[in-house]
Amino acid sequence: MNRPLTGKIALVAGATRGAGRQIAVQLGAAGATVYATGRSTRDRRSEMDRPETIEETAELVTAAGGTGVAVPVDHLDPEQVRALTGRIDREQGRLDVLVNDIWGGDPLVTWHKPVWEQPLEQGLRTLRLAIDTHIVTSHFALPLLIRRPGGLVVEMGDGTTAYNETNYRLSVFYDLAKVSVNRLAFSQAHELRQHGATAVALTPGWLRSESMLDHFGVTEENWRDATADQPHFAISESPAYVGRAVAALAADPDRARWSGQSLSSGQLARVYGFTDLDGSQPDAWRYLVEVQDPGKPADVTGYR
Secondary structure: OOOOOOOOEEEEEOOOOHHHHHHHHHHHHOOOEEEEEEOOOOOOOOOOOOOOOHHHHHHHHHHHOOEEEEEEOOOOOHHHHHHHHHHHHHHHOOOOEEEEOOOOOHHHOOOOOOHHHOOHHHHHHHHHHHHHHHHHHHHHHHHHHOOOOOOEEEEEOOOOHHHHHHOOOOOHHHHHHHHHHHHHHHHHHHHHHHHOOEEEEEEOOOEOOHHHHHHHOOOOOOHHHHHHOOHHHHHOEOHHHHHHHHHHHHHOOOHHHHOOOEEEHHHHHHHHOOOOOOOOOOOHHHHHHHHHOOOOOOOOOOOO
């Protein structure tokens, strides 16, 4: 089996569930050693209060063919992140891929309410979880990543820059969080370029995360049943799809061509040729603009 990332070291910050978990797994499937971090462990849950743990993620990475290392980290705590990167340096002496996927804000967001009707402290904590965590992690991890040319930073968000600049995203706090993460990738690309490193923003489409499947009362095996109530869910994608996007970027010797750009899983699938678990290539953000947002009937023909 081809494992183009054998010998590479990755840190997936926010790898407990959803996109982060499958990014870690797909990097492992390509042969990488992956440090999977998060706040949910077998001993303690985060405020997300879900059952998934970083230990499970690390085990999935190893089962996929890589080496998974679970490290409990609160990425708002600089000392915990400093200790994490120090450990990676001691154990590996290098870092090739950094994925900033920390979020954890779902329980705090008040959706579809104007800013003056939102709980202020919850909204501000959402921003801290969504933005400050990424900056803290980059502050400590990037000195290790730039030690060797060719490093890759992936800032995970929701929505491309083009989409987020023209569409209101559910609340002031959520909107700001997602716009900021995309801009962070652009800024880091500027700072990393002289060191031979690449930074990109990446978004999945409508992600069939564990919580989204629970919301619709379906599983990954029967997810299409949810289209009876929400027809546009037909364009959704598994977390493995964006995981494969990250693995493809990391294995691309010419990945610097993407530096500073805002990318989507569907866009990269057309370039690199990877598919979702069902063999399709959903292009959710084009679908949203051309079908869902204009109010057209659900029809994924030509979009997956």
